[in-house]
Amino acid sequence: MENLLTFLSRHFHWLLFLILEAVSVVMIFHYNNYQASVWISSANRVAGQIYSWQSEVERYFSQGRQNELLTQRNIMLEYKLDQLRELLLSQSEADSLATIQMLQRDSAMTEFRLIPAKVVSNSAMSADNLITLNKGSNDGVRPDMGVVCGNGIVGVVYLTSSHYSVVIPALNKRSRISCSIRGKDYFGYLTWTGGDPTKAYVEDMPRHAKFKKGDWVETSGYSSIFPHGVSVGQIEKIFNSKDGLSYRLQVHLSTDFANLRDVCIINDSGMLERMRLKEAATDSLMLVPIKE
Amino acid sequence: MKTDSLKRLLRLCLFVLAQALVFNRILIFGCATPLLYVYFVITFPRSYPQWGLLLWSFVMGLLIDMFANTPGIACASLTLIALLQPYMLKLFLPRDADEHIAASAKTLGWSQFASLASILTLIYCTVFYTIEAFTFFNWLQWLQSVGGSTVLTMLLILTFETVKK
Numbered sequence: 001m002e003n004l005l006t007f008l009s010r011h012f013h014w015l016l017f018l019i020l021e022a023v024s025v026v027m028i029f030h031y032n033n034y035q036a037s038v039w040i041s042s043a044n045r046v047a048g049q050i051y052s053w054q055s056e057v058e059r060y061f062s063q064g065r066q067n068e069l070l071t072q073r074n075i076m077l078e079y080k081l082d083q084l085r086e087l088l089l090s091q092s093e094a095d096s097l098a099t100i101q102m103l104q105r106d107s108a109m110t111e112f113r114l115i116p117a118k119v120v121s122n123s124a125m126s127a128d129n130l131i132t133l134n135k136g137s138n139d140g141v142r143p144d145m146g147v148v149c150g151n152g153i154v155g156v157v158y159l160t161s162s163h164y165s166v167v168i169p170a171l172n173k174r175s176r177i178s179c180s181i182r183g184k185d186y187f188g189y190l191t192w193t194g195g196d197p198t199k200a201y202v203e204d205m206p207r208h209a210k211f212k213k214g215d216w217v218e219t220s221g222y223s224s225i226f227p228h229g230v231s232v233g234q235i236e237k238i239f240n241s242k243d244g245l246s247y248r249l250q251v252h253l254s255t256d257f258a259n260l261r262d263v264c265i266i267n268d269s270g271m272l273e274r275m276r277l278k279e280a281a282t283d284s285l286m287l288v289p290i291k292e
Numbered sequence: 293m294k295t296d297s298l299k300r301l302l303r304l305c306l307f308v309l310a311q312a313l314v315f316n317r318i319l320i321f322g323c324a325t326p327l328l329y330v331y332f333v334i335t336f337p338r339s340y341p342q343w344g345l346l347l348w349s350f351v352m353g354l355l356i357d358m359f360a361n362t363p364g365i366a367c368a369s370l371t372l373i374a375l376l377q378p379y380m381l382k383l384f385l386p387r388d389a390d391e392h393i394a395a396s397a398k399t400l401g402w403s404q405f406a407s408l409a410s411i412l413t414l415i416y417c418t419v420f421y422t423i424e425a426f427t428f429f430n431w432l433q434w435l436q437s438v439g440g441s442t443v444l445t446m447l448l449i450l451t452f453e454t455v456k457k
Binding site: 023027 | 309312313317322341342353359368372374375425430433
């Protein structure tokens with residue numbers, strides 16, 4: 001007995017080591033367990049608070065640059081508005097249908113409500129980048145909401161605590177955002193393979209699609225997370241996909257992920273309805289076997 | 293003993309904050325990030341109980357993970373370093389060493405301390421990036437990250453040693 005005790009006390013640290021390692025391994029493999037992960041990620045209160053202090057300080061120093069960007073963006077939008085107005089005028093006499101469609105699209109946008117939020121922690125370097133925002137479930141944020149900034153898409157909300165939320169940005173290898181080419185409506189999905197934070201890839205673009213370098217890529221609106229037409233980036237290079245059946249486009253992202261401050265979370269009230277309908281459709285298809 | 297623990301706690305908080313607010317944002321050549329908090333584990337004295345060292349390191353790893361959104365990765369690798377530290381320290385101690393000796397450039401001499409610190413840092417970076425690469429493996433990126441981070445961390449540790457009185 002005494003021998004056993006002395007043995008234990010001498011080798012206690014090995015036992016402790018094994019226990020602690022076991023806890024760590026459990027943490028590594030159970031990050032997807034929602035309840036636990038809110039506590040050991042930067043969505044928890046302490047880390048979130050410290051990060052928001054830091055970003056307060058940094059925001060103070062970067063306001064000039066942000067203003068500059070917003071002004072640029074404003075100018076661009078005004079220019080586009082002007083173009084559209086001209087288009088409308090020229091078409092209104094010949095074809096009033098297009099006008100009506102355009103107005104309808106505008107009214108569809110009112111379905112969305114935007115929740116402004118500030119980025120409190122951000123990375124653009126590792127393979128699994130995550131972004132923490134200072135708005136949580138108390139402000140109406142729920143998982144699977146889309147996040148955009150003044151220049152384009154940011155990502156999708158993954159976890160929320162009462163005051164903070166964690167976003168999977170487009171710069172994450174798990175991110176799959178449905179997107180299409182502006183004005184062409186061919187669609188694929190956006191992926192990122194690590195490395196350069198300004199470049200991402202659009203996969204599964206069909207072979208018969210017509211596009212050229214410099215064309216804009218935007219969200220397709222099929223994923224029910226983002227509305228149609230949020231800009232993603234410009235096509236830089238065009239490759240064949242591995243199986244040769246589709247194109248793979250290298251896109252220069254319009255969002256500067258390394259310098260992200262103010263973002264908006266998209267609260268789409270119609271999303272829940274659409275998702276339910278889609279689930280119902282999938283379920284009923286599985287119930288009724290299709291005869292060939 | 294109590295003041296010693298308090299001092300350690302303070303130092304732990306400082307290292308974690310420095311890592312979260314400054315060092316995690318540094319990325320040189322797209323691969324090297326300084327992981328300075330290993331220094332905290334390296335400088336524990338010889339007489340310190342091993343279970344205490346393990347617990348300190350685990351807590352530190354947990355805090356680092358919390359800030360960097362890497363659950364379990366720093367925890368697992370830092371606990372491993374805490375297990376190895378006493379054995380590695382024994383290898384580099386002079387024969388007539390004091391019972392309470394702690395690793396530093398002054399007590400071990402520059403070359404001895406540098407080799408001890410670099411071996412532990414290299415092991416740490418290797419383990420850390422290997423676990424991180426678990427699902428996303430890219431040989432070149434992995435090698436660059438391990439090498440770059442080790443060199444950068446060592447530079448910082450040696451700078452700290454020089455500045456420290």
